[in-house]
Amino acid sequence: MKKNKISFETGFWAGYEGGNPFKALTSFFDFAHLDYYKQNLSEVVIYCYKTKVCQQENPSDVFILYTAFIFFLKVCYCINHKSKKWKVSASLRSEKVFHFSSLTKEEYENPFIVFQKAFEEKTLEEFELFLYQILELSLSPHAGDPFTDITTAYIHVIKMLDAAELIRERGVEKIRKNVAIDFMAQ
Numbered sequence: 001m002k003k004n005k006i007s008f009e010t011g012f013w014a015g016y017e018g019g020n021p022f023k024a025l026t027s028f029f030d031f032a033h034l035d036y037y038k039q040n041l042s043e044v045v046i047y048c049y050k051t052k053v054c055q056q057e058n059p060s061d062v063f064i065l066y067t068a069f070i071f072f073l074k075v076c077y078c079i080n081h082k083s084k085k086w087k088v089s090a091s092l093r094s095e096k097v098f099h100f101s102s103l104t105k106e107e108y109e110n111p112f113i114v115f116q117k118a119f120e121e122k123t124l125e126e127f128e129l130f131l132y133q134i135l136e137l138s139l140s141p142h143a144g145d146p147f148t149d150i151t152t153a154y155i156h157v158i159k160m161l162d163a164a165e166l167i168r169e170r171g172v173e174k175i176r177k178n179v180a181i182d183f184m185a186q
Contacts, residue, residue, distance in 0.1 A: 022079075102155075127156070
């Protein structure tokens with residue numbers, strides 16, 4: 001039986017379609033820096049409650065951010081399913097820990113936990129609805145009140161951004177099942 005692959009839809013902003021989720025993370029962070037994503041996501045969420053349009057001089061930037069985040073969520077969803085086959089390489093000691101302040105010590109040691117927690121609490125479709133809602137409300141000249149909880153999804157996305165950057169910086173290693181041979185028993 002052939003498995004259905006999720007299209008990451010990177011063509012809008014990266015210029016090519018990516019297939020490997022770990023390589024796709026690299027293209028995501030090549031497009032913009034972690035701080036850019038966190039700052040702009042926060043700004044878009046804040047504008048959901050204002051009567052002004054977010055990035056009024058060029059609102060299309062919000063749409064580009066939306067497409068990048070839709071891609072990012074699909075990559076995170078795929079990484080969540082691959083987390084049992086991969087492990088994050090050891091800490092580099094050169095990492096800028098303050099960038100990852102949203103992560104607990106346990107999540108910092110194993111960033112895959114972040115994706116597991118996020119997708120246990122919300123589905124991919126619920127995260128996509130969150131992005132759609134904040135896009136719609138931040139581009140509206142009317143103050144709105146989201147009809148669903150956007151805070152929980154927002155916190156999870158921020159944590160996933162930090163975890164993804166950590167995975168990208170450290171790299172991943174495939175878990176190999178080692179077969180231990182007891183030579184004494186032979």
